[in-house]
Amino acid sequence: MKEQVLDSMELERERGITIKAQTVRLEYKAQDGETYILNLIDTPGHVDFTYEVSRSLSACEGALLVVDASQGVEAQTLANVYQAIDVDLEIVPVLNKIDLPAAEPDRVKAQIEDVIGIDATEAVEISAKTGMGVPEVLEAIVTKLPAPDGDADAALKALLVDSWYDPYLGVVVLVRIIDGVLKKGMRIRMMGADAVYTVDQVGVSTPKKTPVDALGPGEIGYLTAQIKEVADTSVGDTITDDRRPTTEPLPGFKPSVPVVFCGIFPVDANDFEDLRAAMGKLRLNDASFEFEMETSAALGFGFRCGFLGLLHLEIIRERLEREFNLDLITTAPSVVYDIHLTDGSKIELHNPADLPDPVRIDHMEEPWIKATIMAPDEYLGGILKLCEERRGVQQDLTYAGSRAMVVYELPLNEVVFDFYDRLKSVSKGYASFDYQIVEHRPGDLVKMQLLVNEEPVDALSIIVHREKAEARGRSMCEKLKDLIPRHMFKIPIQAAIGGRVIARETIAALRKDVTAKCYGGDATRKRKLLEKQKAGKKKMRQFGRVEIPQEAFIKALKIDG
Amino acid sequence: MDPGTFSGEKAAALAELGVTRASVGVQSLDDEQLQRCGRKHTAQEAKEAIRLLRSVGLENISADLLSGLPQQSEEQLVSDLHELVAWGVDHLSVYDLQYEPGTAFGRRWPVAGETGRPGEAAAAALYETTHWELEKLGFEHYEVSNYARFTQTLLQGPEGGAAGGVSSRSQHNQIYWHGAPYAAYGNGAASFVHSIRASRPRSLESYCRWVEAGGPLEGLELDTSQRDSRADALCETTMLRLRTMEGLTLQAEDGETERCLQAIFGALEPWQEAKLASASFADGSLATPYQYLHNPEEGPAAEQRGKRGQGEQMRAG
Numbered sequence: 001m002k003e004q005v006l007d008s009m010e011l012e013r014e015r016g017i018t019i020k021a022q023t024v025r026l027e028y029k030a031q032d033g034e035t036y037i038l039n040l041i042d043t044p045g046h047v048d049f050t051y052e053v054s055r056s057l058s059a060c061e062g063a064l065l066v067v068d069a070s071q072g073v074e075a076q077t078l079a080n081v082y083q084a085i086d087v088d089l090e091i092v093p094v095l096n097k098i099d100l101p102a103a104e105p106d107r108v109k110a111q112i113e114d115v116i117g118i119d120a121t122e123a124v125e126i127s128a129k130t131g132m133g134v135p136e137v138l139e140a141i142v143t144k145l146p147a148p149d150g151d152a153d154a155a156l157k158a159l160l161v162d163s164w165y166d167p168y169l170g171v172v173v174l175v176r177i178i179d180g181v182l183k184k185g186m187r188i189r190m191m192g193a194d195a196v197y198t199v200d201q202v203g204v205s206t207p208k209k210t211p212v213d214a215l216g217p218g219e220i221g222y223l224t225a226q227i228k229e230v231a232d233t234s235v236g237d238t239i240t241d242d243r244r245p246t247t248e249p250l251p252g253f254k255p256s257v258p259v260v261f262c263g264i265f266p267v268d269a270n271d272f273e274d275l276r277a278a279m280g281k282l283r284l285n286d287a288s289f290e291f292e293m294e295t296s297a298a299l300g301f302g303f304r305c306g307f308l309g310l311l312h313l314e315i316i317r318e319r320l321e322r323e324f325n326l327d328l329i330t331t332a333p334s335v336v337y338d339i340h341l342t343d344g345s346k347i348e349l350h351n352p353a354d355l356p357d358p359v360r361i362d363h364m365e366e367p368w369i370k371a372t373i374m375a376p377d378e379y380l381g382g383i384l385k386l387c388e389e390r391r392g393v394q395q396d397l398t399y400a401g402s403r404a405m406v407v408y409e410l411p412l413n414e415v416v417f418d419f420y421d422r423l424k425s426v427s428k429g430y431a432s433f434d435y436q437i438v439e440h441r442p443g444d445l446v447k448m449q450l451l452v453n454e455e456p457v458d459a460l461s462i463i464v465h466r467e468k469a470e471a472r473g474r475s476m477c478e479k480l481k482d483l484i485p486r487h488m489f490k491i492p493i494q495a496a497i498g499g500r501v502i503a504r505e506t507i508a509a510l511r512k513d514v515t516a517k518c519y520g521g522d523a524t525r526k527r528k529l530l531e532k533q534k535a536g537k538k539k540m541r542q543f544g545r546v547e548i549p550q551e552a553f554i555k556a557l558k559i560d561g
Numbered sequence: 562m563d564p565g566t567f568s569g570e571k572a573a574a575l576a577e578l579g580v581t582r583a584s585v586g587v588q589s590l591d592d593e594q595l596q597r598c599g600r601k602h603t604a605q606e607a608k609e610a611i612r613l614l615r616s617v618g619l620e621n622i623s624a625d626l627l628s629g630l631p632q633q634s635e636e637q638l639v640s641d642l643h644e645l646v647a648w649g650v651d652h653l654s655v656y657d658l659q660y661e662p663g664t665a666f667g668r669r670w671p672v673a674g675e676t677g678r679p680g681e682a683a684a685a686a687l688y689e690t691t692h693w694e695l696e697k698l699g700f701e702h703y704e705v706s707n708y709a710r711f712t713q714t715l716l717q718g719p720e721g722g723a724a725g726g727v728s729s730r731s732q733h734n735q736i737y738w739h740g741a742p743y744a745a746y747g748n749g750a751a752s753f754v755h756s757i758r759a760s761r762p763r764s765l766e767s768y769c770r771w772v773e774a775g776g777p778l779e780g781l782e783l784d785t786s787q788r789d790s791r792a793d794a795l796c797e798t799t800m801l802r803l804r805t806m807e808g809l810t811l812q813a814e815d816g817e818t819e820r821c822l823q824a825i826f827g828a829l830e831p832w833q834e835a836k837l838a839s840a841s842f843a844d845g846s847l848a849t850p851y852q853y854l855h856n857p858e859e860g861p862a863a864e865q866r867g868k869r870g871q872g873e874q875m876r877a878g
Contacts, residue, residue: 512681515705516658519734521751526800
């Protein structure tokens with residue numbers, strides 16, 4: 001078996017994280033002599049993917065809370081465990097990495113009891129690396145977690161947990177059987193989607209996909225049924241027997257909501273169709289990735305994309321660039337603002353360029369989050385300063401030993417670009433961060449434009465809080481001055497709000513750009529130099545008379561601490 | 562020809578062989594400057610060399626000068642230009658000095674604007690000054706770094722109007738810029754025959770050995786790109802032609818190529834607006850002649866003079 005069996009995606013393995021929930025079915029002979037069948041779901045821990053977690057939890061009776069015995073309880077631990085508690089799951093704490101010298105199981109157990117409030121006296125100590133303690137975990141599952149109850153004779157009721165596109169099998173649907181039996185050849189009805197299919201294949205993951213004849217109550221497995229597209233299935237839907245449907249469908253899930261947006265444009269306009277195809281492919285297995293076509297006067301055709309969070313954004317971007325070999329320009333990550341117009345209506349603003357004329361605007365509202373940050377208390381000062389700088393409002397500050405936990409409400413737009421990076425930097429990497437969207441609140445927000453050579457560059461427009469505008473504008477102008485190469489004419493760089501310039505820099509003109517001598521054998525050398533220059537220009541984008549390199553966009557939009 | 566290592570006998574021998582033109586590496590007529598640059602001759606020796614060349618029958622003489630030398634003043638450069646012209650030199654190659662990393666100059670003066678090396682604006686000013694001075698002295702600036710005396714003749718043109726003149730443009734160099742074939746002799750020299758550029762061994766020793774071995778093909782460093790790659794050939798032609806006063810003229814053969822030329826013309830518009838290029842498009846023909854588009858009163862030279870004037874005022878005041 002490969003080292004990290006379940007994290008099958010290359011990116012997941014590389015980053016050491018789990019992105020998509022994966023299932024496994026395992027037979028275990030317990031100490032009582034009985035053989036049990038365990039159906040397990042491995043879920044992502046990262047805050048961006050809590051959606052995946054909540055779906056998976058609904059399909060389970062119990063949960064193993066795996067805590068790193070050297071790191072202890074982190075912010076994302078809390079987010080996940082509260083979700084499990086909310087759906088009444090039985091929880092067994094498991095302390096992992098017990099083999100590490102830095103492991104402090106007693107301290108962490110105490111932490112679990114103090115911070116989370118569940119009993120950790122019987123927490124299982126393991127090392128997934130060495131295998132130590134793993135049999136005890138399996139025992140704990142059998143003895144502590146309730147077995148699923150469900151009536152095999154009742155009408156089929158199955159939860160559609162997830163679906164994805166498999167190159168060999170077509171659309172594969174992950175199901176958890178609640179009642180009844182799902183068999184190959186059955187006619188099933190997806191109640192929410194109001195669609196009927198005939199089941200081709202039914203199977204389990206061990207983790208390899210293995211067909212079976214039937215799935216009964218408590219089991220998790222997959223089915224295929226000639227379903228054309230993943231979009232035809234709706235996560236959280238109830239699957240039942242079309243000839244004998246259940247009368248009580250399951251409650252279902254709210255759709256995931258993207259919270260971070262950005263524009264993605266191909267550097268070379270000719271790549272647009274390839275980009276469109278690539279995004280379609282990524283979306284097949286990631287329904288939470290949203291995108292719609294967008295045009296920009298400056299950048300041409302591209303897409304406005306929605307993500308569950310910054311990590312999600314980075315992963316998608318990296319996959320597009322790596323797997324599909326595309327050179328991309330990414331515009332500033334932004335959030336959705338609610339624009340309340342004077343005529344009483346409200347619009348959602350996704351793209352700063354779409355901001356209506358200020359005279360029509362009554363007020364603007366921005367999304368706020370509640371963030372939970374945990375870190376050793378020696379870094380607290382830097383963390384508090386960072387949150388205050390980002391217009392944060394402190395809600396709570398508590399300690400569990402030498403670990404501080406601070407809760408701040410923050411505007412999401414102050415967090416979207418590099419808050420996490422800065423947080424890690426002020427805490428030497430020790431801080432953990434988790435958040436949830438709270439609500440939209442009114443804010444004194446303005447649209448700031450960047451003008452390069454007196455022409456606005458849409459991709460650099462941002463919505464910013466008025467009190468931050470000048471500093472932000474100055475910082476962007478300074479950065480652009482260094483990032484845009486000199487041209488044969490001077491280039492003014494200006495930040496402006498509604499036509500009023502609030503910051504400016506000037507890039508001096510190049511006075512000479514000529515190769516003085518050129519005779520005889522020189523021609524070859526000079527030509528090769530020109531070709532090298534041309535290759536370098538591939539990553540440039542033309543805006544009127546000015547060439548702007550791709551990296552200028554990303555770097556200019558980083559917020560300074 | 563280097564005036565520091567020159568001899569009358571060698572000149573006479575070359576003249577006898579049929580050589581008709583000589584290019585003298587004067588570089589500067591300021592002895593201090595010459596020493597600073599490690600040259601082994603003086604201004605007087607340069608003058609003597611030119612006189613000697615004339616005396617053995619080599620009338621067609623060109624001089625090389627450098628602009629942008631460390632601590633070079635505008636006055637010195639102007640004075641050098643006037644003096645050379647007064648000596649009867651009909652052609653000047655004035656090169657903006659490139660301080661290449663890895664060379665003696667590059668190591669000694671690594672940063673523009675520091676330790677005596679002119680900054681970018683000052684170097685540009687000197688280049689521009691050369692242009693205006695030589696224009697006043699009756700030279701045409703026919704290639705990036707090359708100026709030829711142009712004598713307006715009083716002969717009537719075919720249509721009766723006063724037209725034409727005699728130019729001392731270098732036929733030798735023009736061959737490079739027009740992509741015509743040429744042979745080569747000497748170490749490191751490159752020939753261009755049948756669209757293949759062939760460079761001879763660089764060091765004198767290896768060159769002599771190569772000659773003694775009969776000048777075999779393997780000893781040459783070849784570049785066949787002009788023959789084999791249309792894109793490379795097109796790039797090179799464009800690059801070389803745009804260095805000349807006539808620039809590049811492209812004539813469309815049909816509607817499609819005419820549309821391509823139109824697109825290129827459109828792309829040049831911002832450059833034209835910025836006075837960095839001149840182009841015209843008419844009757845399916847795109848022409849890009851060289852034209853210096855600034856006035857003497859705008860442009861780097863005037864700016865530098867203005868700055869110096871301010872500096873002097875401040876010192877005086």
